[in-house]
Amino acid sequence: MSFDLLILMMFAGAFLAYLISKSNSEAGGISTVVISLISLVLLLLGKSQVGNEFAILYMTFKVTTIGWYFSAVMILVYSMTSFFNSYWMKQMLYPNAYNFLYLFSLAGTVGLFFAADLVTLFIFWEMVVWSSTFIVPLGKSRRAAVVYYTISSIGSMATLYAIMLLHAKSGTFIISEAFAWLATDPTMATIVFFIFILAGLTKIGIFPFHIWLPLAHGSAPHTFSPVLSGGLVKMGAFIAYMSVGVLPAYQAFSGSLKIMGMPIQIYLLMVLGAISIVLGTLMAIKQDDAKKLIAYSSVANGGYILIGILMMDQLSCAGSLMHLFNHAIASAAAFLTIAVVAHRTGTTKISELGGMIHRMPVTFTVYLISIISLAGIPPMGGFVSKWLIIQGLADKGLLFMALAAFFGSIGSFLYVFRPLAAVFLGQLAPKNYELEGATLMMKIPMVILSALIIFFGVFPRYILEVIGEIQSSIGITPIQLEGNAIQAINGLLNSYHVFVIFGFGFLISLAIFMLLQKSRKVGLMDTFTSAEFIHTPELYHYSHDFYAPFERLYKNHPSVENFLVNIANKFDELGQMVNALFFSHKPSITVFWITVVTAIIYLGGARI
Amino acid sequence: MNLMNLIYAFGLLLFAFVLQTSITGINRKVIARLQRRRGPRWFQQFIDIFKALSKSSTSHGWIFDFGVVMALGGIMATAMFIPIGPLQALPGLDNIFIIAYVLAVGMLGMAMSASGSGNPWASIGVSRALTNMLAYDIPFMVVIFGLIFAYDTSSLSGFAAIQQEGGILGWNIIRFPLGGLVAMISLQGMLGKKPFDSFIAPAEIASGPMVEYGGRHLGMLFLLHEFQTFVEVSLIVHIFFGGGATVLEYVVKYALIYTFMNIVSNILPRFKIDQAVTFFYKVPLALAMIQSLLIIVTGLGVA
Numbered sequence: 073m074s075f076d077l078l079i080l081m082m083f084a085g086a087f088l089a090y091l092i093s094k095s096n097s098e099a100g101g102i103s104t105v106v107i108s109l110i111s112l113v114l115l116l117l118g119k120s121q122v123g124n125e126f127a128i129l130y131m132t133f134k135v136t137t138i139g140w141y142f143s144a145v146m147i148l149v150y151s152m153t154s155f156f157n158s159y160w161m162k163q164m165l166y167p168n169a170y171n172f173l174y175l176f177s178l179a180g181t182v183g184l185f186f187a188a189d190l191v192t193l194f195i196f197w198e199m200v201v202w203s204s205t206f207i208v209p210l211g212k213s214r215r216a217a218v219v220y221y222t223i224s225s226i227g228s229m230a231t232l233y234a235i236m237l238l239h240a241k242s243g244t245f246i247i248s249e250a251f252a253w254l255a256t257d258p259t260m261a262t263i264v265f266f267i268f269i270l271a272g273l274t275k276i277g278i279f280p281f282h283i284w285l286p287l288a289h290g291s292a293p294h295t296f297s298p299v300l301s302g303g304l305v306k307m308g309a310f311i312a313y314m315s316v317g318v319l320p321a322y323q324a325f326s327g328s329l330k331i332m333g334m335p336i337q338i339y340l341l342m343v344l345g346a347i348s349i350v351l352g353t354l355m356a357i358k359q360d361d362a363k364k365l366i367a368y369s370s371v372a373n374g375g376y377i378l379i380g381i382l383m384m385d386q387l388s389c390a391g392s393l394m395h396l397f398n399h400a401i402a403s404a405a406a407f408l409t410i411a412v413v414a415h416r417t418g419t420t421k422i423s424e425l426g427g428m429i430h431r432m433p434v435t436f437t438v439y440l441i442s443i444i445s446l447a448g449i450p451p452m453g454g455f456v457s458k459w460l461i462i463q464g465l466a467d468k469g470l471l472f473m474a475l476a477a478f479f480g481s482i483g484s485f486l487y488v489f490r491p492l493a494a495v496f497l498g499q500l501a502p503k504n505y506e507l508e509g510a511t512l513m514m515k516i517p518m519v520i521l522s523a524l525i526i527f528f529g530v531f532p533r534y535i536l537e538v539i540g541e542i543q544s545s546i547g548i549t550p551i552q553l554e555g556n557a558i559q560a561i562n563g564l565l566n567s568y569h570v571f572v573i574f575g576f577g578f579l580i581s582l583a584i585f586m587l588l589q590k591s592r593k594v595g596l597m598d599t600f601t602s603a604e605f606i607h608t609p610e611l612y613h614y615s616h617d618f619y620a621p622f623e624r625l626y627k628n629h630p631s632v633e634n635f636l637v638n639i640a641n642k643f644d645e646l647g648q649m650v651n652a653l654f655f656s657h658k659p660s661i662t663v664f665w666i667t668v669v670t671a672i673i674y675l676g677g678a679r680i
Numbered sequence: 681m682n683l684m685n686l687i688y689a690f691g692l693l694l695f696a697f698v699l700q701t702s703i704t705g706i707n708r709k710v711i712a713r714l715q716r717r718r719g720p721r722w723f724q725q726f727i728d729i730f731k732a733l734s735k736s737s738t739s740h741g742w743i744f745d746f747g748v749v750m751a752l753g754g755i756m757a758t759a760m761f762i763p764i765g766p767l768q769a770l771p772g773l774d775n776i777f778i779i780a781y782v783l784a785v786g787m788l789g790m791a792m793s794a795s796g797s798g799n800p801w802a803s804i805g806v807s808r809a810l811t812n813m814l815a816y817d818i819p820f821m822v823v824i825f826g827l828i829f830a831y832d833t834s835s836l837s838g839f840a841a842i843q844q845e846g847g848i849l850g851w852n853i854i855r856f857p858l859g860g861l862v863a864m865i866s867l868q869g870m871l872g873k874k875p876f877d878s879f880i881a882p883a884e885i886a887s888g889p890m891v892e893y894g895g896r897h898l899g900m901l902f903l904l905h906e907f908q909t910f911v912e913v914s915l916i917v918h919i920f921f922g923g924g925a926t927v928l929e930y931v932v933k934y935a936l937i938y939t940f941m942n943i944v945s946n947i948l949p950r951f952k953i954d955q956a957v958t959f960f961y962k963v964p965l966a967l968a969m970i971q972s973l974l975i976i977v978t979g980l981g982v983a
Contacts, residue, residue, distance in 0.1 A: 332976070429743055429796070436743075440792070449784045459777055466828040469976040471969070478821040479814075485784065486810045493795040493803050497743065563775050563834035569681050570757075570778060573770065574785065576686055577757030580693075581749045581900070584733075588896040591739040596798035599740070600891050614800035614807075621954040622811045 073114050075135055076126040082111055082179035089175050093168035100171040101158025107175055108151035115143055131192040137541045139185035142310050145397050149302040149404045150178045152517035156295045156411055164210050177203040181307060189245040190235040201228060204304055212291035220288040223281050227274035234267040251319040261324035262337055269315040275308025276374035279347045280632045289367030294411035297363055301370045302404030309396050312381045317546045332470055338382050346476035348375035353483035358623045362410045362420045362491045366403055369487060372480045373399045379473055380461045387560050390551040391460025393539045398445055398453035405442035405521040409435045412510045422491055426613045427500025432509035436496045438518040443488035445525045448481055451571040452529040463560045486619060494615035499596055501610045530571045689760040689769035696759050700910040701725045703935050707942045714946060729902045737895025740797045747793020748897050752904045754785030759907045762914045763837050765924035774836040776824055783911060794889035805888020808879035808953045815960035816869025819968040823859040826972030830982040840923025853920040855981040859971040860920045862964045870912045873945035878953045913938050
């Protein structure tokens with residue numbers, strides 16, 4: 073099926089889901105699964121259509137490898153998450169609207185990735201922003217939706233301005249022509265680069281635009297947080313890719329000031345990426361809400377993705393493009409496991425949970441696999457992509473970025489371990505003794521995602537081959553693969569061999585364990601208690617302030633939120649003053665104005 | 681890679697076990713002499729490990745068992761990547777980042793198993809151990825980053841080969857003294873020796889992660905500890921002390937460095953965990969940044 077029909081079918085599917093949900097909301101939830109899965113299959117089968125051009129009404133599209141890759145990531149995350157939709161229909165205020173917007177935003181992203189002209193790009197961008205804005209308040213908070221929309225519109229308006237500016241100067245809306253024209257004009261290229269990439273920064277959640285992520289991810293419906301973190305955030309990466317790859321940034325900035333070998337325009341944005349990594353990591357470490365924790369980890373991972381894309385080289389760029397896939401599936405899987413916990417217990421607060429492994433072992437295993445990938449530990453996918461990014465940074469000697477990358481990488485061990493220890497491990501509260509685990513319908517997507525995380529960690533070449541095509545298409549050296557091995561300039565990684573050796577070590581260890589004397593099984597309360605008598609499992613569970621000594625070191629940190637709230641308050645005060653001075657019925661104000669006018673007339677009357 | 685490589689790797693693994701366990705035993709004697717005791721026999725450590733492995737134990741559920749198996753498996757896999765002098769079972773897999781992160785699999789397994797026991801002391805210990813890791817790993821990684829930039833290689837055998845060309849003056853500890861110092865301090869943190877051993881503080885949090893273990897579980901964790909020490913000390917021998925042209929040279933360097941770290945550990949008191957973080961971010965991190973900037977900007981010390 074050609075992709076114009078695919079996009080139209082997805083929009084039609086959104087309306088169909090709306091109609092089905094009208095009569096039966098749970099059937100509507102199932103319809104989102106069917107429609108998104110069909111779209112996924114059609115997209116994956118249509119890889120050969122790369123290079124085709126088509127138009128719907130006045131909107132023009134071109135199928136590119138990068139667009140296909142991003143669409144595949146997006147539809148994968150959407151289709152896996154959609155398995156959860158039908159379970160949340162009862163909690164939604166407007167279930168039919170949810171199902172409609174869910175598929176509508178998916179269709180919007182696919183249109184965005186294939187757009188060939190800037191106007192089409194903008195139209196689809198807005199479709200996604202609007203539809204997701206209306207889904208977020210279906211969760212816990214309306215304020216989150218307001219913040220999400222405000223930050224998104226900063227990006228949208230900037231993009232619109234950049235598009236108009238570019239059209240005024242170059243006289244065309246066609247993306248490739250308009251951007252190619254910029255290579256000749258470094259000043260204009262700098263302006264367009266910064267304004268255009270702003271939309272990407274807001275969407276990825278790069279500092280100082282990160283504030284919407286924890287709010288929106290944390291309070292969106294549990295079924296939409298995986299999509300926000302795994303999917304929609306990646307739209308920003310797409311815009312960033314266009315600003316550096318399609319817009320010939322390095323060519324245009326070849327005459328600018330260089331810092332550590334990088335043009336200053338690029339380096340400045342890299343610094344923002346590095347700040348996001350450090351900030352996301354530090355904030356994630358201290359969160360008590362598991363969803364906010366993963367949201368802040370998305371901020372940190374967004375920093376990696378941005379830095380890698382900005383490098384636009386053989387290693388880091390490939391690592392970054394791979395990382396966005398790895399992060400998408402790993403963070404979606406992690407959010408889904410938290411959704412299961414929330415579905416069964418009604419809370420996502422880490423300090424209120426514990427011992428879930430004894431009630432939901434499959435969910436625990438999926439969470440474990442997803443965090444191993446999020447933390448970038450072999451043999452999962454996250455390791456390969458982080459390794460590529462760091463080897464690329466080492467090749468260029470970008471020390472400060474590397475410092476942030478190391479901090480984020482080790483720091484991620486801390487924050488991903490916290491829900492593992494406090495939500496899934498530890499003591500199980502007596503009120504949860506009879507808790508049920510995930511249903512079969514919930515297990516399907518979680519198991520598929522875990523399998524993908526492991527598969528692409530062991531055989532990264534299946535993704536890196538596609539990424540190699542993307543790199544060739546914009547004229548940079550593609551990543552070098554020899555079988556399963558990745559050959560970098562300054563290192564070699566054969567993740568299949570790493571996996572085999574790890575398996576070998578595990579087997580030896582298992583053999584030692586099995587050959588020795590069997591152990592006696594005892595309960596969780598049958599532990600060393602320093603000779604105290606403890607009868608309340610909830611109290612015998614370490615989950616509050618998990619990293620208290622470390623958190624104390626930065627508890628008085630400055631915060632962008634406070635700064636923005638202060639600005640908002642000042643703005644409000646200004647409005648109140650204007651209101652009080654000009655739109656008041658108080659006699660004192662009237663007397664004040666009469667006095668002022670009389671004084672002016674009296675003092676300068678002769679000249680008036 | 682074929683079956684022969686795996687058998688070879690297993691052989692080196694056994695060698696590493698015998699090497700490190702003997703050196704631990706000898707070190708128990710060295711420390712005893714420092715404290716004017718006679719100390720146990722040099723093979724006491726073997727006896728302790730095999731005794732623990734043979735005793736009965738209790739288990740707190742499948743994750744408690746699985747975590748231990750995963751931890752030991754992960755650390756043994758890491759140990760197999762390490763070349764011992766000129767002997768290398770798995771060429772091409774000794775990339776430093778692979779080693780650093782496969783090592784993390786083992787640590788994660790152990791942390792998971794400890795928290796799975798349901799004992800809060802264990803979780804407190806794990807929280808401290810991870811915080812400690814965030815402190816010592818970053819200065820170390822920054823130094824390694826500078827070295828990778830300087831030599832365009834990130835394999836242990838590659839580093840060793842480059843240093844062996846220049847004799848003792850070619851060793852990175854001589855060429856990059858600041859970086860070498862940072863790496864030695866970080867090694868002290870990695871080994872969990874004083875002053876960075878607050879996560880196992882026996883009197884305060886009942887040995888932290890180790891609190892619930894006994895019998896075969898404890899025996900396997902002893903094994904894990906020996907392999908982990910082997911990996912960490914080997915990193916420093918390869919990256920800063922020129923590796924070893926012969927096995928004997930390697931073993932001598934290895935034993936001297938480990939004994940030195942152990943003696944230093946025994947004359948120091950213990951940092952609180954937040955003091956350790958502050959210390960690592962103030963002194964070693966600053967030195968590491970200076971060292972790496974010198975390498976990247978001026979190329980000072982690069983052959």
